[in-house]
Amino acid sequence: MRTITLRRSLVALFAAAISFGAITQAQAASQDKxxxxxxxxxxxxxxxxxAKGSLxxxxxxxxxxxxxxxxPxxxxxxxxxxxxxxxxxVTGETPPVFAQAAGADLLYVAHEPPAPTxxxxxxxxxxxxxxxxxxxxKKVALNKGSNVHYLLVRALEDAGLKYSDVQPVYLPPADARAAFERGxxxxxxxxxxxxxxxxxxLQARTLRDGTGLVDNHQFYLATKPYAQKNPEVISALIEEIRAVGEDSKADPDKVTEQVAPLLGLSKEITSIAVKRQGYGAQFITPDVIVAQQKIADTFTDLKLIPKKLSIADVIWTPPAKVAQAAQ
Known part of the structure; x- marks a missing residue:
């Protein structure tokens, strides 16, 4: 009963929207470039x-x-x-899996390099x-269906524990931090x-980061109707994302100066986050599909999503000339 309830609660985050599927399709179909x-x-x-404004x-x-x-x-x-x-x-690795399981009409467009820390x-x-x-x-706070959901599963597995061995407390980041501070x-x-x-x-200590456990790719996703109807817009968008990433790798201090006020965080905190991030957006490759399929299969095996998924079925294929230019 607990497994069924948990599975329903996770997929319900996306599935509630599926009842509007016909409306969504009509909206997307009418959405032009x-x-x-x-x-x-x-x-x-x-x-x-x-922040750059180049797009x-x-x-x-x-x-x-x-x-x-x-x-959030x-x-x-x-x-x-x-x-x-x-x-x-853009999201982490896990949200698209739950969204696909709930029937969302999405396509993976591109990904950033691994950023396990x-x-x-x-x-x-x-x-x-x-x-x-x-x-x-113990009670462990996390945003359900997010990238860290998979990190927790893998970390527990690596430590010889099952997901059912902990008490997950599903909270968005702001509420999770409040609960963390309260103890x-x-x-x-x-x-x-x-x-x-x-x-x-808070001087929080790291019990385990993603090193050796997860890639922590960031994925860029689009609605299937928009991506198929507007490939030139999507291609230009990925080119601009890639260019910003290259700038960030070349001058992280400049990026920190620019982004800190946007995040409402100190330069010291922002700098840490900027330098740990992966930069260099690329279109989806076969090895990334395999890695993402493993994540989907993991959640299927845990009965947290109701059926086996095929990640390869929801990959956007860029126009040939764009794909060649990116190589």
Whole structure:
């Protein structure tokens, strides 16, 4: 009963939107290239792209207006994508799996290089816990269906524990931090910049980050109708994301100066998050599909999604000339 309830609660985050499927399809089908609606989170290259303003200038030449919407996490962003409020967005590895399981009409467009240190299992500075194995029976806060969900599963497996050996407490980042500070949870699985902020402001200790466990790719996703109808817009968008990533690798201090006020965080905290991030967006490759399929199969085996998925079925294929130029 617990497994069925848990599975339903996870998939329900996206499935509630599926009842509007016919409306969503109509909205997406009528959406032309005059507007590109982008969903972003408080981290990552899209924040940098928004601040730079280069995308707006480039797409204006094609008659395309860019609109931005911020989301607290990947699951919420993909729910927005599913109901037709955005056309494109970025999330970690796990949210697209749950969204696909719930029937979202999405396509993987591109990915960033691995960034395993930009997510971690944190414990309070005075916590007696010294290893993941000691989490058995403990309360662990996380954003359900997010990238850190898979990190927790893998970390527990590596420590000889099952997912059912801990008490997951599903909370979005702001609420999870409050619970972490109150001491009402024993650990918190979180990503940057929330991770860096907790480390610096609360002196939270890292019990385990993603090193040796997960790739922690960031994925760029689009609604299937928009990507298929507007390949030139999507291609230009990925080119701009890649260019911002190259700038970031070349001068992380400049990026920190630019982004810190946008995040409302100190330069010290922002710098940590910026330097741990992966940069260099690329279209989806076969090895990335294999890795993402492993994540999907893991959640299927845990009965957290109801059926086996095929990641290869939801990969966007860029125009031939664009794919060749990216190689």
């Amino acid at each position: 005059s507007v590109l609606r982008i969903g972003y989170q408080k981290y990552g290259t899209l924040v940098l792209l928004k 707006e200038k480039r797409l204006a030449e094609q008659g395309v207006e860019v609109k931005w919407t911020e989301f 996490g990947g699951p919420q962003l993909l729910e927005g994508l599913n109901v037709g409020s955005i056309d494109f967005g 930009s997510e971690a299992i944190l414990v309070p500075k005075d916590s007696p816990l010294k290893s993941v194995a000691e989490l058995k029976g 009402s949870v024993d650990a918190w699985v979180i990503w940057d910049p929330f991770q860096a902020a907790a480390e610096q402001q």
